[in-house]
Amino acid sequence: MAVQSHPPITILNLNRNSNEHHYGAEAVTQKQYLRKTNRGKVQKLCREHYLRNDIPCGSSYCSDCQRILSTIQLGHGQLHPQDGTDQADRMEIEESSESTKKRRKILLLSESGRTGHRKYTNKHYLVLDTNVVLRQIDLLEATSFGTDLIVPQTVLDEVRHRSLPIFNRLKSFINETDSTGRFIRGWIFWNESRFDTHVRREPEESINDRNDRAIREVCTWYKAHLGSHKIDVVLLTDDRANFDKATQQKIQASTTKEYVEHMAQESAQLLLDLVASTGSAFESDDPNNAQKEKIKSNFYQEYLPLGQLQSGIQSGHLFQGTFRPNPYNYLEGSIFHDNFEKPVLLIGRESMNRAIDGDVVAVELLPREEWKSSTDDVVVEQDVVGAAEDPDPESAGSSLEEETEQKESRTISKTSKKTGAGTTSQPTGRVVGVIKRNWRPYVCHIDRASIPISALQSSLSAHAVFAMPLSRSVPKIRIRTRQASTLANQKILVSIDRWEPSSRYPEGHFVRALGIVESKDTEQESLLLEHDIPYRPFGKAILDCLPPAGDKWIVPEKNSSALWNDREDFRELMICSIDPPGCQDIDDALHARRLANGNIEVGVHIADVSHFVLPDTPMDVEAASRGTTVYLVDKRIDMLPSLLGTNLCSLKPEVERLAFSVIWELREEDSKIEAVRFTKSVIKSKAAFTYEAAQIRKDDSSLKDEISESIRLLNKLAIQLKKSRMDNGALNLASPEIKIHMSSSESSDPVDVEQKESRETNSLVEEFMLLANISVARRIYESFPQTAVLRRHNPPPKTNFEVLQDVLLKRRGLELDVSSSASLASSLDKCIDPDVPAFNTLVRIMATRCMLPAEYFGSGSVSKDTFGHYGLASEIYTHFTSPIRRYADVLVHRQLQAAITEAPLPTSMNSKSFVEKIMLNLNKRHNSAQKAGRASVEFYVAIAIKAKQQQQSSSTVPRTISDGDRPPTAFVSAEAFVIRTFRNGLAVFVSEYGLEGLIKFKEDQEYDGERYEIGVRRGSKAASSAKQGQEGDLGVVKIGIFDKVFVGISTEQDRSTQRGRVKMVLLKPIDSSDL
Template identity: 90%
Template sequence: MYKSEKSCTSPCGVLYAVWRISLCLGLHSGSSGGPSQTSTTHQQRFEMVHPHPPITILNLAKNAAEPYGAEAVTQKQYLRKTNRGKVQKLCREHYLRNDIPCGSSHCADCQRILSAIELGHGHRHPQDSAGQADRMEIEETESTKKRRKVLLLSQSARTGHRKFTNKHYLVLDTNVVLRQIDLLEAASFGTDLIVPQTVLDEVRHRSLPIFNRLKSLINETDPTGRFIRGWVFWNESRFDTHVRREPEESINDRNDRAIREVCTWYKAHLAAHKIDVVLLTDDRANFDKANQQHILASTTKQYVEHMAQESAQLLLDLVASTGSAFESDDPNNAQKEKTKSNFYQEYLPLGQLQSGIQSGHLFQGTFRPNPYNYLEGSIFHDAFDKPLLLIGRESMNRAIDGDVVAVELLPREEWKSSTDDVVVEQDAAGPAEDPDPESAGSSLEEEAEQKESRTISKTVKKAGPGTNSQPTGRVVGVIKRNWRPYVCHIDRASIPISALQSSLSAHAVFAMPLSRSVPKIRIRTRQASTLANQKILVSIDRWEPSSRYPEGHFVRALGIVESKDTEQESLLLEHDIPYRPFGKAILDCLPAAGDKWVVPEKSSSSPLWNNREDFRDLMVCSIDPPGCQDIDDALHAKRLANGNIEVGVHIADVSHFVLPDTPMDVEAASRGTTVYLVDKRIDMLPSLLGTNLCSLRPDVERLAFSVIWELREEDSKIEAVRFTKSVIKSKAAFTYEAAQIRKDDSSLKDEISESIRLLNKLAIQLKKARMDNGALNLASPEIKIHMSSSESSDPVDVEQKESRETNSLVEEFMLLANISVARRIYESFPQTAVLRRHNPPPKTNFEVLQDVLLKRRGLELDVSSSASLASSLDKCIDPKIPAFNTLVRIMATRCMLPAEYFGSGSVSKDTFGHYGLASEIYTHFTSPIRRYADVLVHRQLHAAITDGPLPTSMNSKAFVEKIMTNINKRHNAAQKAGRASVEFYVAIAIKAKQQTLQQKSPSSIPRSIPGTEPSPAAYVTAEAFVIRTFRNGLAVFVSEYSLEGLIKFKEDQEYDGERYEIGVSRQTGSSSKSASVREQTDGGLVKIGIFDKVSVGISTEQDRSTQRGRVKMVLLKPINSSNL
């Protein structure tokens, strides 16, 4: 049929075919031209997304004068939804060939094709960031030849299987890749995996994270480095294996047929070599049809069970429970499913959810659990001023933190208010539950269910209808799951005795996630006794309506609980921080001279000096925190002849080294930001750049991107501004403290000291102008952790960071640079400028804080504008408590919305503003070593001032928005990881202080007994402020340690929600007078409310069952909470 269609074998025709193939795969972004627009930059993007086509397809185009095989052309039709919601039908030509190699090291015919490709012409150098450098041929070296060498599947193939005894390759179908990627990645699972193009494309469209993992898996080599683990077979582009979709055939059925066609072709192609091909599928229909076509097929679980015994026992733990076998075939399983009762309602079909959302009957939002009550959650929706409440397990209906859900609104008479109780899952359900789903209905399960039901009834009753009721609803479906691998501990109480005796049979146990916002996960493992004291990684597979908890599978062990290495890796995994070493392809992008690279001599013939000014004689210096190695900003100031001041901000020219669309650029875009932990840094860029070639070290010539202003000395008004790339030679690198000392020492009259004083004078004026314009001076708790030595990571003390004038000096000029650059790039690129905004918070966000301030301190908080809020915050002062104003600012900060990156063409101009800075436009330009957004801004600014072209992708609004989404995600994750790292080291410091106290007075300080309350003398004492009150507890903030903690009482206390206070009986707990807490004599109650200063005892503990470590707090004054 195809042979009668038009063929094309000319060089131009083959190039056109290649371009069409890449277009069909969604790789040709931002261009609508023909083959003449295919560039080396596009080729590199192709190579990074698809590992093998650069050799098997793109090089065919290079050598098309001697085509390897005949071609056929067919057509592919697509439906595409435009940005305006319209559906377009596209028809594109699809070229087929008969020379796509199989990847087997046994096939001589395919190896001849690959050998010819390996002898092709040299590579071409990519365009530079401005798109100005011509693409030049470079010499074919041994290293480039090595990179062109194509690695194949192993010569031995897969052997030693107890069911498929012949040598064989595994062909993966889509559902196996999507569900079993953890198993496939395991080294012990082996090599020789064939991934059809059909599967690659499906995975790419359904899950980009798994697609990236699949790419990495395919490119991995065996221990010898001679063979690869996986081979992409481009079946959609091969004449023999391309299949057309039949009338009335679903896309899924067509793709399954295409995968089976791959198996059939391989079976015939490798028959002479006596190598079998086994289809690995967990799809029942695909499995049955494969058997009908006499294709060897297996489910994942069946295949692993028949692997070598030593491998099978461990690998079975990695098999995902969803679709891992056809349980429905077992009549016993079918009967069990019938007798199971549902804990939750079934979800509505996706089509019904979408139509309900469009009609306004249902409301879509992101599910967020209540951090104080695991039986309560909420979503935010523009239709409501307050969050839409979800109370009880049934209403939350299997939603997990971050899931995008559809919620049905309950009738107004069923609306409730948020509860005033602290409810912890272990207290409500307890560890007595049986993790084995087969035991559903057992006495343990019934007891746990009854206990939780009583807790729910109690909290729901307290959250009944009233004047403070909120919109209330129930989840009826999940639009998008936010499941990810979770760091967990095994709940020891759930481990059967037989498992602790090292039984090799699988047992169901509970994995307790590190994040308390995630429910415990039921897994089956043969390693329960081994994993009992370790942190592990667990993935959720499914959550059926009949199961109280989600089901998942073990991924891998991380190490012993409380080991520092284990805790650090757990922290990075929990917050999805990429920490893999930089690969060879990335390191190959670095300058060949390595750390010997220097700025070339100034010459008109040197491309580097084109459009670059020489600032090496300026008195430039940097001011940074102690120990800073990635110095990406420096400043200078000097007086001009006309009386004005020239100020320069000089930023590391990272974009000179990180070229668009290179592997290093792609990796930096993926990482998004450098992550700063207490004792380590996870770099966005290789250290050669971040801490050396790009770092603006003193007395070393470095490339920079400079913003130069002419400012009036009397008021810092901008008279002129210009932007230029430059070369600088910093004269000094100061810490904030050293710069402050230099500024304050009036005896120092040198040029650098005078420059710092001049910069400080101007910075004070700039800050005043910002504050007068309505900028907010908010606060966030920051502390410094002291280590025992420079070589040790053992914390010995914690102190609050001191902010100096020089901190503000640097901040003001960085802000000014960011604002100036934002205006310039928006002027040139109004549709794709990379900007940052901070939306005004809804006024309802401040309602509680306003009410608390008014009732507890008689203070008013005006939130009508940022200027009014700033003025109100300045007036929130308590003369008796100096720290009160800082506390209020911290609480106000929590009412704000987070700032975010965005593309200028994606939102209306009136939403560009930065609320906190009171600026109409803003971006990030000043930290390109550690933020990828700044790298993009540098490229845009350079293109703007030179009238040069941008990389093609940067002209696409969709591409910019996609990058911004990832950067926002990475930025938020980095902040959370940083805070978690601080909390971990603070906990270690507190534990060390406890041990020191015990060593000083071992006889007078009784050691705490596991499971009992420690003696008050065993606690580290500190002052704290109450920031929230509950019927059965207090939330407090300890500024000394930057810690927020929960003090939980065993019983409910007298609670006054109107006054935000609780009343504790003096007979119940031993009281102690405190000047900041009001005492009420009537009834013998001690009243404690929000903003009151209290004394707390802090300790660290580890739950013996769940292995969770935490910082625990108890109230010591004005009353001891030990008996509460």
């Protein structure tokens, strides 16, 4: 952390005996810093920047630069100026027929340059500006945009500092080659390290102005350097000031939109859809556009300047938090802040002020007399707004838009007045600025109702349409496209470019089409993109890290290889694995045997992935980026190449494999640990069981073999370990888990859904994995107190349980004590309804939702008293047992090896800041993987329900209804439990399918917020189907939280938005089809 910076010192070292070319360093720039270390000491650091004259231009025309490149060593990636060894992607090695020496053929910027342009008719190279890369990355990535792009080092550095994801995308496409390795998108020119292109910052000159000047200097240098070859250089910039100064310097410059518009007609038509609106032209500087903006009235309030936001947050006048929309009411959102027990409410579009799910925002509180309560209504945008909105931005202020505003205003007035009896107001505010945007590419559908008739008749001009995001927490996005009619039945990827105060909706651009709606391939890719799951194939550099022997690799003979150093031989032990059916990536195996002293030796053996995944290799970098393996219903997105995950590292039976083992000596009577040790090992598993097969083997008393006895012994100890954990306050929570049956092993068509069954053997494996993780956590923290990779689960705020406590007390007369994890565990055990066996599971699911998520962290980044894992009632915890599928475990393996041997840790693992950075990514990837997994299950459950619908449609249908002009719909009937009540609907949980659904009524019903129930008035159909003698008024049926109901489930697709969804209606105790 730099606390002071001295002015740079430039030392010129001119070569007095210079000849035509200077390939050595010509100058050095030194920067001195004072840095405070973690221990509080101040260090003086000096960083040197060498300037040289041998940085090649990259053009095939230039023989001088070709000669420089011919002297460069082969390395990986693009040429780096400091060592000149990173150019392998630009070269191929050929064997000369005249000599055994190898000569290099360099793939550079082409001699033909960019041609066929209707404005810049001469062949030319294109120099990219920083703002173009940051805003137009989707366009630049498109191969149809062409090659011969020059990226100055100045741009590369700026992009890296401003957006690491875009920086990685830039590096990826700029090095892109075809299957022969001969096609190159562009060239990185290291201008900051070349003596005659490096520019120094002038006094009073801003960093941005200095960088723009450096980019223009690159254009000037290329123009002079290649002038004799008659090839032009064009600067691509969307910055008005940079454009004007380039023009003054006689540099050819173009905006992105102008350049694309004048490309070859066929390319331009499609590429214009990719041009981001924020940089497509100089809208803010165009007098016509400026006049239009003046005419428009702002729908939203302008954001406060960033400096004002930061000072307001520091002074306590403003409050920073992450914006989260209400999933049941699109006109309401909130942020959480430590200063308040309840979330700060944001009611109405104006108060949410262009915030999107996940944005970090600054909120100003309203006066206390204006505070309100969260509404008890389900408010769906389509029901309020309908299809009356015009996507054309020029329609702002039109009668349609005014009508929409009035509808939303009436809805807010209606719902905000109806606070339930006994409800109290909570902090209420408005967003006054965005600290950090959480925008990403969104999977969308084109709203059919927004496509103008003219778009169906001609594709020559762009039309404004609405793109409806798959995520209902994101507002619709206005895009312009020439492909509206073609894209109407497809899922597409859309990026947001900007959201101006005068626009009700954000503006964005089309990125690419994903495929036909409801096609399985399209839905799978959409799911991965929506949850930001990396699914690209492993590249050559990564695969080159695998053992050369491939699947023929075997453990070498003992004493014949250094691999056996510090590694024990456990090949004769009765080791077995127990996993779910079909498991191929077997991470763990176990053994148990009696010792002479009467104690039990138990071993947990984990795949030694860190032997194959070496630090800082391409495979390690990729695994760190992916973070985890993602499990979908019908496929797996691996963190590591399958050669490792399902073969060389997988602990298959009767195959010698490398392992990392934890060995305990336990007392048989109570499973107390007498001793524990850790060692690298070689094992040979004797069997691989499913949970069911292991359970059968354990229960069959006639089986007396060593493996069966070992399983029984492990199970006995596991029961004691679990009891000990529970006595210490560990929680036995629940989550909806189901199993989907496919029609065959080759098919991805689901035929049935059932709840997963948990057996004793599930618990057996879980207990010893938990014990291993805890034991390893203690060991690595002992050795690395500042950088140990750990996992914690913070205690939830007691306010998180307030609603659940109140519901249990009023609906069931049960008390939930949340004073400690032990009290909570005891209370949950008492939440039983003898008439409803599933009630306890339902309460545990609802309690789980009150918890905070567990997270990875570095031990030096938080206070030791916050290390604990609340759910497991353990003072310390980590992940060690699944390195094939979790990168955190790989790091823990490295730390454990360093702790028990002399093996050094990678230098980066001694840095707290590095560990923190890695942990942030792992937490993000873990969360995304969980969401993707759940979404995959929901998708296949919907397919299974649809198949059942079709079966019922062709036979006897239990219930049908008509909705407008649509044909009758067949329902799949299922038992459900009410988990939330609204004035106009119910949220229910269907355990059979693991589904949570919303039943929405057309009209408000009688609502009792105190009792968490609604009184549903009987309709004409209900009168004949509901039971007589219902408690209460004969015309009203009371339904509350925890009540068991029967629902009809169907699938449908919205004809306008193309969104598929599972729909539910109430069948019993009352038919809601006409409500």
